[in-house]
Amino acid sequence: MSASPRRSSSPLGLGIFVAASLLTACRGGTGTPAFSGAPAPVPNVVVLIVDAGPTAAAGAVNHAYVTVNVCASGSQTQCANIDHVLLDTGSNGLRLVASVLAAHKIALTPLSDAAGNTLEECMSFVGGQTWGPVALADVHLAGETATKLPVQVMNDTSSGAPPPATCGANGTLINGVSGFAANGVLGIGVFEQDCGQSCVAPATPLPLYYGCTAAGACAAANVPLTDQVTNPVALFAADNNGVVVTLPNLQSANGDPSVQGTLVFGIATQPDNSLPSSGITVLGTDAAGDFRTAYNGAATGIAALIDSGTDSYAFSDPSIAVCASGAFVGYYCPAVAPLSLSAVNTGVGANATSSTVDFALADPNSFVAGATAFIDLGGGGGSATFTWGMPFFYGRAIYVGFDQRPAGLYTGPYYAY
Amino acid sequence: MALRIIKLGFFALGLALAFDPAALASLGGDAASIDADAAMMRGTQITRLSPAYTVREIAGESSMDIHEFSNGRGVVFAVSWSGPVFPDLRLLLGSYFGRYTDALATLDHAGVHRSVRIASPEIVVESSGHLRAYHGLAYLPSELPTGVKSTELQ
Numbered sequence: 001m002s003a004s005p006r007r008s009s010s011p012l013g014l015g016i017f018v019a020a021s022l023l024t025a026c027r028g029g030t031g032t033p034a035f036s037g038a039p040a041p042v043p044n045v046v047v048l049i050v051d052a053g054p055t056a057a058a059g060a061v062n063h064a065y066v067t068v069n070v071c072a073s074g075s076q077t078q079c080a081n082i083d084h085v086l087l088d089t090g091s092n093g094l095r096l097v098a099s100v101l102a103a104h105k106i107a108l109t110p111l112s113d114a115a116g117n118t119l120e121e122c123m124s125f126v127g128g129q130t131w132g133p134v135a136l137a138d139v140h141l142a143g144e145t146a147t148k149l150p151v152q153v154m155n156d157t158s159s160g161a162p163p164p165a166t167c168g169a170n171g172t173l174i175n176g177v178s179g180f181a182a183n184g185v186l187g188i189g190v191f192e193q194d195c196g197q198s199c200v201a202p203a204t205p206l207p208l209y210y211g212c213t214a215a216g217a218c219a220a221a222n223v224p225l226t227d228q229v230t231n232p233v234a235l236f237a238a239d240n241n242g243v244v245v246t247l248p249n250l251q252s253a254n255g256d257p258s259v260q261g262t263l264v265f266g267i268a269t270q271p272d273n274s275l276p277s278s279g280i281t282v283l284g285t286d287a288a289g290d291f292r293t294a295y296n297g298a299a300t301g302i303a304a305l306i307d308s309g310t311d312s313y314a315f316s317d318p319s320i321a322v323c324a325s326g327a328f329v330g331y332y333c334p335a336v337a338p339l340s341l342s343a344v345n346t347g348v349g350a351n352a353t354s355s356t357v358d359f360a361l362a363d364p365n366s367f368v369a370g371a372t373a374f375i376d377l378g379g380g381g382g383s384a385t386f387t388w389g390m391p392f393f394y395g396r397a398i399y400v401g402f403d404q405r406p407a408g409l410y411t412g413p414y415y416a417y
Numbered sequence: 418m419a420l421r422i423i424k425l426g427f428f429a430l431g432l433a434l435a436f437d438p439a440a441l442a443s444l445g446g447d448a449a450s451i452d453a454d455a456a457m458m459r460g461t462q463i464t465r466l467s468p469a470y471t472v473r474e475i476a477g478e479s480s481m482d483i484h485e486f487s488n489g490r491g492v493v494f495a496v497s498w499s500g501p502v503f504p505d506l507r508l509l510l511g512s513y514f515g516r517y518t519d520a521l522a523t524l525d526h527a528g529v530h531r532s533v534r535i536a537s538p539e540i541v542v543e544s545s546g547h548l549r550a551y552h553g554l555a556y557l558p559s560e561l562p563t564g565v566k567s568t569e570l571q
Binding site: 057063088091125126128129185204331387 | 479480499501502503505506507518521523524525526527528529530531532533534536543544545546547548549550551552553554568571
């Protein structure tokens with residue numbers, strides 16, 4: 001790691017972005033800036049890559065990854081570029097696998113709760129839960145910095161506290177690189193904190209954050225907003241009102257080996273993240289982060305989100321066959337493919353627009369072995385949520401507008417496309 | 418259908434019960450297991466009666482809303498949940514919890530699995546959502562009352 005982590009770019013390189021590289025060159029020089037007038041904006045673009053995942057856990061499908069520069073809080077030397085961090089528009093906050101940090105010789109010091117006990121979190125991803133302490137880090141993405149960012153260190157055996165009985169017992173913990181097919185999760189959803197006000201002062205603390213004694217006894221604890229696991233983009237000095245996720249259309253209906261896109265910080269803050277004034281659908285969300293989707297002619301919608309952390313269109317339709325064999329067990333295997341489907345998205349609150357989305361499901365048995373990006377992948381899911389996963393991102397720019405942060409004509413929380 | 422709603426006036430005592438998932442099994446259990454669940458979750462209960470089944474609603478302190486459905490034989494054949502944090506599925510699924518986790522482990526492709534549907538002849542579990550809004554339903558197909566569809570269990 002170089003001595004100036006703030007200027008380090010991802011190993012994937014930002015050079016393909018002409019504007020970003022020009023700005024980098026400008027900022028990297030010494031002496032008088034080349035341009036007069038307003039200060040040059042910071043580089044705000046990092047590369048997104050969809051590939052097979054970290055070496056230790058290859059085999060991912062439809063996972064979009066970024067490289068995150070992480071430093072121990074206040075350190076200029078205890079820093080590393082951590083690759084294959086899963087971009088997740090459905091959660092908030094950065095979570096890193098402890099063994100990956102340790103391999104980079106980064107030791108993050110856990111925070112304490114109000115009683116002086118180690119602050120730990122049991123975060124649930126539905127398919128499993130993750131356990132570990134909350135610690136401060138300085139995080140750099142392109143030219144942006146989030147200092148003293150509370151992050152979760154997942155599966156940190158050095159903190160001494162095992163998870164309480166209610167957290168992921170009996171095989172439902174997904175703590176490690178192989179469980180996530182990622183070295184961490186970068187949650188850049190619509191909120192600043194993962195829990196928010198609900199975890200600050202209820203009479204009985206929610207079973208999410210815990211204070212753990214040195215002896216390893218843990219009890220649910222209330223946590224101020226400033227100590228909760230936090231969306232790093234919300235802490236940037238600028239470009240902190242949302243993100244734009246852009247991925248190209250895929251070349252093959254049966255899967256592409258790998259694709260690259262961009263994660264742009266800020267909405268309507270720089271020329272590269274403008275929000276179009278027409279032709280865009282802005283879907284406001286409720287206080288939980290959901291808009292509504294009415295699937296297949298349903299009279300009323302169910303909770304819905306646009307989620308890069310989900311590898312498929314995930315929803316419940318018992319009339320569509322589910323793959324019982326092959327490499328996609330549990331995903332949809334329509335009898336006649338492609339299966340054309342439709343749903344209506346409607347925003348909540350001030351941004352209550354509607355938009356009809358036509359989409360299709362492929363038969364995963366026709367997918368090419370070794371490909372990692374699939375445009376028409378559907379997954380059987382819960383009946384109470386419609387999850388517009390990664391297939392929805394291909395060929396679109398998806399805007400994630402943060403809660404209470406104005407961006408042009410709109411104020412979050414919203415998803416837009 | 419016309420539902421009669423009976424408020425049981427259940428207590429919120431905050432009892433410190435010893436935790437024994439097997440003894441507190443809800444799915445497949447009887448009404449006593451629901452009382453035990455309500456005590457564990459320090460919740461209040463409301464009972465609704467429909468022609469085909471009884472619904473007990475447990476509103477817990479964590480804004481968790483649990484519905485437990487009993488059939489004519491008194492067997493809890495379904496449980497649904499909705500709330501800002503993930504419920505303790507060991508408590509709600511009882512003796513079926515192991516089958517659920519075994520099935521989760523067989524899913525292809527690692528990831529966060531934010532929306533899952535586990536279906537077997539014995540048990541169906543649908544679970545989805547994210548922090549601030551989780552939703553789910555688990556039911557025993559063989560114990561569903563005649564004519565009752567899973568889609569009405571909410």
